[in-house]
Amino acid sequence: MRKIRKFSAPEPSMRRLPAYLHVLTRLLRENRLYVSCTFISNELYLDPTQVRKDLALTGIVGKPRVGYSVEELIDKIKAFLGWDVQRNAFLVGVGNLGTALLGYQRFRLYGLNIVTAFDKDPRRIGKTIFGVDVLHVDKMTNLALRNKIDIGIITVGEDAAQEVADLMVQGFIKGIWNFAPKTLIVPDDVIVENAQLSVSLGVLTSKMKLSQTEKNMV
C-alpha cells in the first residue's frame, strides 16, 4: 500500500462538524451567546468528550463554567471545514443529480460556487440551468486553466467518470467531488471525495436486514 503522510484531521471528526454547525446556527438565531459541549452532545446524541475533542481541533478556546462563544465557534468550524472561502467549481454531467446540485442553494453557505456546467449531450448544451450555462465538456479543461477552478464535480455515469477526472486533472483542478460509482485514479496532489448514494443506501438496507434478523432471533 502506498503510504500517504497524513496532515489531515481525523475524518470521523470532520464528518461530525457540520452537525455541530446546524445546532450552533439555531442557537445563534435564538441569540444564545455561549454553548457547552454537554449541550451539543445532548442535541446530537454524542459523547461530550468527543464533542470537546472535535471542537479543540478547530483551535477554539472555551471558558470553564461558561462554554464556547457560539459566534466564534461557528467561525472556527467554518474555517476548519474550509467554508470561509469561496471556491469556484465546474460540474460535469447535467443529468438528474447534476441538475439537482446546480439548484441546491445551500451550497452558498459552504462557499461552493458552481460557475459552469458541462455535458456532451447536444440537447443539454447551450441551456442555462439555475443560472448556470451548460457547455460541451471538450471546453472544460481550457476554461479551467484560464479561470482558476478549485473543485470539479463529477455527476456523469460510471463509464465516463475516469475520462472526466483526467480532463479535470489536466485543467489543474485539485479537488474532485465524485458522485459516479467508480474509483478514480488521480495524481497524489489531487483530492478525491466520493459521494456515492449507493454507499449510504447500502448502510441503511444492510442495517435494516440485520434488525429483521434480530427480530427472528427473539
Add this chain to the structure above:
Amino acid sequence: MRKIRKFSAPEPSMRRLPAYLHVLTRLLRENRLYVSCTFISNELYLDPTQVRKDLALTGIVGKPRVGYSVEELIDKIKAFLGWDVQRNAFLVGVGNLGTALLGYQRFRLYGLNIVTAFDKDPRRIGKTIFGVDVLHVDKMTNLALRNKIDIGIITVGEDAAQEVADLMVQGFIKGIWNFAPKTLIVPDDVIVENAQLSVSLGVLTSKMKLSQTEKNMV
C-alpha cells in the same frame, strides 16, 4: 450515552462493499469466473487483508490458489447489503434533490422502489414525476400503514425534517434515509441513515485547505 447492542457489521466494511460490487460487475461483463482479493485490492487501492475480511463478512468461501467465484460473490455482497430484496419507499420533499432521486434509475439495482412521493406545496401535488405520483404529505402516514412501506426518504428542508420523520414513524416505516441537515429523533427500532451532502463536501474542502497549508509549509 445510551448503549445500543450491536448486531450490525463494522460500518467501514459496509461502506466498502458497494465498490467491490462495481469491480465485480465489470468482471462479470468480461466473463471472468474467479477473482482474488489481491485483484480487488489493487483495483481499489485497498489492503488485500482488509478486502479478505470484508468479503468474509458476507459468508463467502473462497478456493485457495483460485479465489472467489465472481457470480457467487456478487450475490453474497448483494444479500449482505440487503439488496437482494425489493423495498418499497416513500419520498417526502419533491424539490431539486427529491426530483433527482425519483429519476435515479440505478436505485433499481439496489432493490429500492419509490412508490409514491409527497410534498405540501400545492404546485407540486398532483404531478407525476418520472412515473411517480406526488400526493399531499398529510396522506403519507395512512398510505404507509395500508401498503407496507419499508423506507422513508426525507428530502425536505431542515425545518420540516423532524415533523416528516414523526409521520413516517407513525406509519410504521422502519428505515429512514435522511438528506435533510438535521439530526432526527426516532424510536430505537427505527434506523436512520444520514446522507447530508454537506458532510461529504466538508471532508473535501477541509482536506483541500490542509493541502494548501502543506504547500505553504514546504
Add this chain to the structure above:
DNA sequence: TAGATTGTTAATCGATTAACAATC
C-alpha cells in the same frame, strides 16, 4: 467558595495491517 465546565492524560475499544498456517 462551590461547582460547572474546559482541557488533557490514560484506558478502552475497534479497525487495520502484519504474520503465518492451511489448502488446493
Add this chain to the structure above:
DNA sequence: TAGATTGTTAATCGATTAACAATC
C-alpha cells in the same frame, strides 16, 4: 510438488470513552 491464495491469529494503529486536574 511448489506456490498462490485463502483464512485466521497476533500486532499495531487510531478513535472513542473514562478519569481527573485546572479554571473561572
